[in-house]
Every structure is written in structure tokens, then in C-alpha cells.
Amino acid sequence: MKVLVTGCAGFIGYHVAEALLARGDSVVGLDCLNDYYDVRLKQARLERLRRQAGFAFHHLDIADKDAVRAVITGNDDIVGIVHLAAQAGVRYSLVDPYAYVHSNVMGHVVMLEAARRLGRLRHMVFASTSSVYGLNTEMPFRETDRVDTPVSLYAATKRADELMGHAYAHLFGLKLTGLRFFTVYGPWGRPDMAYFSFAKAIMAGEPITLYEEGRLRRDFTYIDDIVAGVVGALDRPPEDPCPPRLLNIGNHQVEEVRELVHLLEESLGRKAIIRSAPKPAVDVEATYAAIDAIHTLTGFTPSTPLSLGVPRFVAWFREWQAKISVG
Template sequence: MTILVTGAAGFIGFSVCRRLLANGQRVIGLDNLNTYYDPTLKTDRLAILQESANFSFLRIDLAQDDLMACIPAHERRSITNVLHFAAQAGVRHSMKVPAAFIDANIQGQLAVLELTRHLPALRHLVYASSSSVYGRNAALPFRETDRVDRPGSFYAVTKRTGELMAECHHHLHGLPVTGLRFFTVYGPWGRPDMAYYKFARAIFAGEPVTLYEGTDLARDFTHVDDVVEAVVQVMDHPPKDGAQLLNIGNNAPEPVTRLVSILERQLGRKANIRLTPRPSADVEYTWASIDRIRDLTGWQPSTDLESGLATFSQWFLDRMQRTV
């Protein structure tokens, strides 16, 4: 039994790989190690994974390289599950370089879908979508049955396109496929472009913390440990008929101002807050209904924001001390 994980050096991919390896699974990791954010973080994650004899790594650009040629035939025959987390992230970044999102999120999705047709032992394809697909929806909490035809960013367009591609692929070829709509994942080894990480870095350095104006800005912050548990459970629950979509969220939206206050206490420094208008690409509120995944697997998030940020803050401080 071998599990193929794309985006293995990314935040979620790395975290899932660590769990799979700890469970004794054999993992093939793919990543292009791009420079969207500091690649040192990616190579450091990768180095941890490579400590396991059950992990092998291939540096591959899904949008450019021939997966069939890159993955040896004997490896393809052993792959039982594909976890596809490789993507170009960043809501506001998609307004600057939309072509990069076409390459990574649409071309990359197509490459993985086509690869699955040549994996004879494959049981389930699980891929990363995003809460961003809910766009400008006003009804809360967000449910998988909601309309998702009013995107608020080009990033959301590419992630919704990936969902439609997966649905069509299942219709044409019959492979069980599940898309996971992740809600604001945070925690140790996280992405430096995420707001919570930026806030921590600014507080630590004594630099201004930019918050958007308005008192209602809130996010359904979801700790990476809960996300990993959800992925592992979903992997063993392929849909019996059709393609499925599942929200992966904490089901407990928190004001962004509370997140900053917690970081202030945990980092031992006061934030220098600067208010700015909210960009049109950023939604005001996210909140995941998790009834569907709870009914399917029994999964329930267990990490509250305070304790979840404590694990991140400790990791962040340790990393800052090592890199200073």
C-alpha cells in the first residue's frame, strides 16, 4: 500500500505526510518547491520527511512535467490512494499573477486526474479545495449544498473549476473522488503568507499589524492537527456513488481581533495595530457547516483557538531563535 501526496513540502501536505509515516504507511511525495514564499521552509519540512525510510520524493511540476514518465511503472502499480494538495495559494496573489493559478490549480488538477486513470490499485482520490469557493455567499454557515457561482477572487474560480473537473472525471471514468473545502488552516509549520503568521511576525518584530476596518471580520480558524485527522479519516471513506465535497472547518468562527489578542499574550508583545479598508477579494466572514463529514466519518475538530495558537506560537518562537 503506497500513498501518493502532491504538495508534500507544503503546509498541509507535509503535515499529512508526517501522520501517514508515523502510521507506518509508505509515501511518495511530489512537490515543485516553488518560491511563492521562502523555500527554506519547504526544504526544512522536506528534510523531516526524508528522515523516514518509507518516504521517497520526486521534484515535479504538475503543470509542466509528464507524471507518467516521472513516476516509475512499478510505483504506479502500488499506489492505493492519491492525496492532491499541490496548488498555488493566495487570494490576493491571484489578482496579481492569475496565470500562475491556471497552471497550478487547473493544469495541475488535470494532470493528477489523468494520472489516476493509470493507477490500477487506486481506491480513492482526495484533493484540496477551499472555503473560498463560497465567495460572496451571505447565508451562514456555509454548506456544501450552497450555490458557489459568485466567486470573490480568481483563486476561488480556479478551485471551483478543480471541483467541476473532478466531478466530470468521476462521471467519465468512475473513480471515487473527494474534494475537501479547507477553512483557514493554521498551526506549526504554516504558510508565512497567511494572516496569523504575518501578525505573529509583525508583533515579534515590533512592526505594524494591518487589520481590516470593521468589527465583524471573522474566520473559521481550523488547526492543522484537526485537518490531518479529517484527511486520514476521509481517505478511508470513498463515496459509494459519485464525487463528494466536504467542508473541513472548526465550525466556530472567531473574530480576527481575538486572534491578535491571543498572539499578543503568547508572544509577550503588544501589537501596533493599523487599520485599512478591506480588499474586495477578502470576504468578511467564514463559517463551515461540518454536518456532512461528521455524518460520514464521525470527525469532529477538537482544538480551540487559544490552544491551537499556543502550538503555533511555541514553534514560531523556536524558529525565530534558530534563524536570528
């Protein structure tokens, strides 16, 4: 089938597009290749996709409704959408809040409008985030929990996406699934995320900052497990459009951040220089995903513990750092 993947040069988008191509689907990829982090990494992901048959790329901003409409007009046989493009990152929302409204709110509306104009569309899957759980303290987080206490603008925009999805499902019968991702990591990952920046600093002999001495807890989820869940959800549209489906997608395993650092030290063969600092207001104490719903739907069963995922990331990280160091 033909699937539209937004954010195809991003971390999750690249891996999802690769998996769809590997099973024989054709992929129409959209990405603006912005400079939020090293564009060389996005370009390298994109180049790997371009080598594969069945991949077509459009360099555009998803908030540009005319550009997106032109792509849709030329690809009216699209039957699935995986909408992953967004302005990511919790702390950066303190620096440039407008980028989040532009990409995550306007961009999401543009994609919903595009979806309702595709006559053959069977299902649209879109990225939400564990950050929507905000100040919730009851663990694990469940899709039935209230999510009205965000602690970052990023979380607020992603919750807005879920609510706009509900409106479009009600009004136009769109079949939608929102996936609440929990701390995704692995090869080809994002340099702005802690595991990547920690690895880079440890390799360079530079200090890293651990909030609350590394006692914050996260549900770290390996990229291969995430991809299996995304594709599994895409293949199973909801029977009824409204309400749209919301699913946690995580590892269902909580680890302290200091354990992540310990595994990075082991894999890199170097000790970290650690500085401690109080938790920023935009960070939460812990995340922990209940995954009963996505397991029942797709059979989703994460199989990669942090102890296996971190060495796999480090093996790729060494290769990437060597590549960019020689230009």
C-alpha cells in the same frame, strides 16, 4: 498502503504525509519547492520527511504531465492520492493570475489523468477551499449551497477543480473527494497567512493591518484537526463515483480576526501596533463551516479552539525564528 501526496513540502501536505508515515503507510511525495514563500521552510519540512522510512520524494511541477507520468509508471501500486499541491493565497492572484491557472487548473488535470491510469487506485482526495463560497452570506456554509459567485481567481480555479472532478468521475468512474478547507493554521504554517505574518510583525515591533478594524470573521481550523479529517476521508472512498464527494473541513467556530491578534499578543508577550484599512475586494466578510457531512462520514470532531492552537503555533514560531536568525 502506498499513497501519493502532492505538495508534500507544503503546510498541510507535510503534516498529512507525516501522519501517513506514522501509521505505517509508504508515501510518494511530489513538490516543486517554488519560492512563493520562504523555501527554507519547505526544505525543513521536507528534510523531516526524508528522515522517515517509507518516504520517497520527487522534485517536480505537477503541471508537467511527462514528469508526473514517469512517477506514476514507476509506482503503479499506489492505492491512494492526496492532492494538495496548488498555488495558494487569495491576494496573490491579483499579482500573478497565470500561476493559479498553471498549478490549480493544468496541475489538477494532470493529476486526474494520472489517477485514471492507476489500476489499483481506490480513492483520490483533493484540496478545495472555503473561498468557493464567495459572496454567499447564509451561515454556516453548507456543501449544498450554490457556489457560483467567486470573488477571487483563486476561488474560481478551485471551483473549476471540483467541476473537472465531476467530469472525470462521470467519464472514468474515479472515486474522488474534494475537501473545502477553512483557514488552516498551526506549527509549520505558511508565512503568507495572516496569523504568521502578524506574529512576525508583532515580534519585530512592526505595524499590522487589520481590515475593518479586525471585525472580519473566520473559521480558524488547527492543523491537527485538519489532518485527522483528511486521513479519515482518504480511508473512506465513496461507494459510487458520481457525483464526487465534496466536504467542508473546518472548526465550526467563528472568531473575529481581532481575537486572533489578542491571542497572539498574549502568547508573544507584546502588543501589536495596529493600522486599520477597508476590506480588499478579494476578501469575504466571514467564513463558517457546517461540518455535519464529514462528521457523519469520519467522526470528524475538531478539538482545538483558537485559544489552544495559537499558543502552540507561537511556541513553534519562536523556535523557527531563532533557527533562521542564526542561519
